[in-house]
Amino acid sequence: MLDLLEHWVNHDSPTFDKALVDALGRQIADDFANLGAAVEIQSQPEYGNHYRVVWGEGARQILLLAHFDTVWPIGEAARRPFTVRDGRASGPGINDMKGGLLIGLYALRALLETGQMPAHRLVYLLTSDEEIGSPTSRALIEAEAQRSDYTLVLEPARAGSLVTWRKGVGRFLLEITGVSSHSGVDPEKGVSAIEEMASQILRLHAMSDLERGTTVNVGIVRGGGRVNVVAASAQAELDLRAMTVAEGRRMEQAILGLTPTLKGTTIQVSGGLNRPPFEESAAGLALYERAQACAARLGLKLNNVGSGGGSDGNFTAALGVPTLDGLGVVGQGSHALTEQIIIDSLPQRAAVLAELVLDLGNPDI
16 A cells, blocks of 8 residues: 555646646556556546546445645655655645545455445546636536435545535635825825725624634735835635535625725625535434444444535535545645655555445445
């Protein structure tokens, strides 16, 4: 497992570099094909190609989701190559989520080597654009989910726990136009877009409600052109997180409905929810309890948590498909220089996943 993971981690796969992402995608798809899985390429013109990997012949279907793009730039793997130390392995993208891809592959290998065939057909969607909101893979994921009884998401565990809910994610662009003038000669003739932006930022951050689990964060701000000119334009990009579909829609309307506070300025807001909330459900909790029982049979203990971060599981859960997330590797530091995994969790999680796939085909449970 470590030899293959080292190979994957030491191959850069930043979302925006199609050639690099495609090269890694082909390697991973070949690793599945070598186990006898059928591989279909879903070609993409701008981002990396996606792969639909099918194994088994059941009339019903289980969908497994994993992505192979990362947030790390070209050259990061050379700067911080795969390293093993004190029971942990580190390297760019190892936790999010090349370790999860490995677990998905080895769960399939375990089924093959033990001669066990699940009652459900397994469909792995290996996608290339999750880190930027899955713009080209979302339709594919949703279409496949609607043909599936369950969705299992191989994103990393949260503190060793499975994920049974996630917040929805919204992204918005706020553009403000003001009136320029010389800041020393005739400042009264100008209307500052930056001043208006400052008011809007305060308004937006005041919309956060931690008791509801709602947060608004203005993360990027740009404006003006010269220090001695009243700014005629300003832009901001903001992030929304919401626990429920109803709250997400309420907040979306509030942000899109922003109005100016200064006469002479105009506001344009674009964007919206790009990942619907993955609300905790009875069906999702029942799926978690089956995974928990599978782990117990292997001598392992699993808990469940929620997450403020989104995943492709948000799409499938919003369609009403029972979805369980966090089935990937146990580690920490996703998107950080401290990214690492616990090596022992690789075979453990692969075993849990293989056991769960078999269990879901049991009509007596």
